[in-house]
Amino acid sequence: MTSTPGPPDRLGRRQSGRTPESYRLQPRRALVDDVYEAVKALVMDQVVAAGERMSIDGLARDLGVSPTPVREALTRLESEGLATKEALKGYRAAPLLTREEFDDLFAFRRLIEPWAAARAAERIDDVGRALLAEELGSASAPAGTSYDDYRRLTEHDQRFHSLVAELSGSPQARRALERTHGHLHIFRLHFERSTGHETLTEHAAVVEAIRSGDPAAAEAAMIHHLEAAMNERIRTIYDTDGPEG
Template identity: 55%
Template sequence: MLPGRLVDDVHEAIKARIMDHEIPPGARVSIDGLARELGVSPTPVREALARLESAQLVVKEPLRGYRTTPLLTQAQLADLYRFRLLVEPWAAATAAERLDADGRTRLTAELATADAPESDTYAAYRAFSAHDARFHLLLAELAGSEQVRDALVRTNWHLHIYRQYYHRGIGPQALAEHERVADAVLARDAAAAADAMREHLERSHARLEEETP
């Protein structure tokens, strides 16, 4: 196995444990323990943890090693959605206004990749989470704004949401909401696209509030 592939596999294995709360929020992460569990040396574990730190799933504490980050509080969650509500309805509306043949093809193709997860594990949700991220980032791209796209990437919202929503079941609801947004964009109806995105974000936030202490 190539070293790069090994780190990728270790990264996904540790991320799954964090997302499924097998390593609970706020827990100490043992590099040596994970290395033994995964049957690898500590080196790919350290490299994987460095990646996870950039995704805000772990934090490195001086002289103490790594710890998983806490779940978002209601205030932090509200702040995240406040930001998203400022930029994403605009992105959906502008994507609708600017839509061309290439954008239509890309958006239609992305919708075709979406399937509702069949269980509550991160392994089942990983493909849907990836679609969720691509869908929202694609609308920012179709709106012509790299600044908005990059700002969304830095929030790592899709990881926080799927880690937060421990009792999931949100796939079919989110997919239906994505389809309403996409239908409005494909119809080049900017007002309807903005409204559909706003409704999607408000419903997503409400679902998460039910799970957040």
């Protein structure tokens, strides 16, 4: 597998100019999780382009590992919707979200998450307040735009939204939200340095409203967060010759 540097594509996505070999793991017995994160980084950074074939043997050579952990990594990525598998053909990097898929994802989140935030505010106790404060304190804005830079923000985003859903008292809402893997698909689609600061500021507003036990404010803060992400930070790429759908 090879990759050559190039100018930003029509979506303005990250173009790191890095090759798969530059993601090679350190010479030691790589853990399965290490290989998984390395392969995920190739997909998230667009080093492996959407729709491009991912050879198990080729990735193993590039990363300096055996094929077995690569195969396990691709299976995990398939479960997250970041890879697709075709019978007798192997794996490919999943397509980026089309506009229709993007709108559908946010319509679902717009239904579930404001309700969950309001319910969390109604039910909040000292334990919940501590959990929210701890999660918010675990995050920081990334310095760059590669997956290695914003990986922790992605993980925080997943944990934060899952925690709010959990505090709503509805395991079904939490499971439904987690199954979308929306944080990965959104950050893969578009990420800028300013995104981190804006996301954390909006999370802080949601936390403040829930911790204060104000359901209306919590619902409003979550609506603002989702609509800012949808309308101001992401959807505009579809208005500038973005993915078809």
